[in-house]
Amino acid sequence: MSNITTSQTIGPFPHEAWAWAVELTSRVESSAPQVKIKGAIIDGDGVPINDAWAEAWLPGSAAAETSHAIPGYRRVPTNEEGGFTFSISQPQAPAGKPVAYVTVFARGLVKHQFTAVFLEDDPALAQSALLEQVPADRRHTLIARKQADGSYLWNIHMQGASETVFFDYT
């Protein structure tokens, strides 16, 4: 058997403890153009989860954020409507790669979940090495849709017909 240390939920009370990284990563200093990704984290009844967290690792953004406290990293608690927003820097086209590797945490979620998000107008999506490993009928759960204001919309569904694909990396 594996000897790893297993997971436990973050519970309902990490907000004050985790706030330092929320504050440090909400003001993005970047040399590259930025776009916003907005969405909500939604439970199996379709109810937004107002005490969840999204963390994003943005490998493609890090190089453009050298003056940022933690280049390429964001931490966002969901608000009362279950919503989250984070900005990504785009020094270059994503070229079939996720723009953000996203980790989801919540009370009632006993193990954090890994997922990733792509932009729908990335012309290289069809050649994505990661998307290719995802069943075709579930790929849409990983793709953020461009909105009229230039931001991208991406909801994370914990359950249901549109349950987001969560990863276990090999």
Add this chain to the structure above:
Amino acid sequence: MQFDAIEPGVYPELIYPPYKSTAKRGPTQAPLRVRDETATNTNLFASPKLILPHDMDMTAQGKGEPLGEKIVVTGRVLDEDGKPVRNSLLEVWQCNAAGRYFHKKDQHDAPLDPNFTGFGKMLTDDNGRYRFVSIKPGPYPWGNHHKAWRPAHIHFSLFGNVYAQRLVTQMYFPNDPLFAYDPIFQSIPDEAARQRLISRFSLEETVDDKMLGYEFDIVLRGRNATPMGI
């Protein structure tokens, strides 16, 4: 790094009916095994500048000493090869000695301690070791069911050396009578995996007449780490 599949039972069950809020929040589909070099080989850089004075001594963050039993908690963070996970960001948070979190939504009728917030952060050293000073947290009720009380615990958040090593877990204290009644602890089917979340008392780490010592080693997933700089 390479991430081997983890046997069923080691991770908690994502939908575990005795822990009620898992019912609508736990994914129903098994996670998809995928290969992605970025997730398994890159990570954020946590500068030592992020660590502030007293982040590693949670009894020194107020104007006076917090109430309760002063403790020191230390251990090593290792990967599955037993290699140290160095210079890696680790956060901890907990309730105070009376079982109350410094959090606006905690309604437990127990006193806040003006000298204790219960959060800290640190980087592991070259041996993968961390060490912090705190107050032993109390048990507290949480409303999941009648007489639902959590065993005393400290929350740990670890960033590892690569993104896919990210871990959030809870450290418990030896011989807690509440283990058998706690659905969060019991959501882990494998007995050995549960036991690995329990720290051990250490006379060696105990500091004179000042504080009792507890040891808690953590094994993150992943093997075949690439040496730094290659």
